[in-house]
Amino acid sequence: MPVDDAGFTLEVDRKACAGHGMCYGTRPELIDCDDEGYPVITDPNIGLSTIDSARDAVAVCPERALELVxxxxSHA
Ligand code: SF4
Known part of the structure; x- marks a missing residue:
């Protein structure tokens, strides 16, 4: 297991996602967006250094479309 590994993958449910961008607006270091405004997880393998940011992104999504798995x- 890599040193910086929290054992979680950050995943987005594209069916639930409304594409309004609160996640990547809040945590752009973890989540980018595609040409249509939908989130693209920069690196889905969440480390100990990024777990708090990932939890922030999950918490800010009003559609519950982000999940730490x-x-x-993981389905990834
Ligand atoms: S905050 Fe949630 S619904 Fe909005 S773009 Fe991000 S994942 Fe999709």
Whole structure:
């Protein structure tokens, strides 16, 4: 296991996502956006150095479209 590994993957549910950008507006260091305004997770493998930012992004999404998934059950 890499040193900076929190054991989670940050994933977006494209069906639930409304594309209004609160996640990447809040945490641009973790989430970029595509040409249509939908989020693109820069690096879905969340480390100990980024877990707090990832939790912020999850918390700010009003559609509950972002999820921290334990890597053992990740769909990525
Ligand atoms: S905040 Fe949630 S609904 Fe809005 S773009 Fe980000 S993932 Fe999609």
């Amino acid at each position: 334990p890597r053992s059950t």
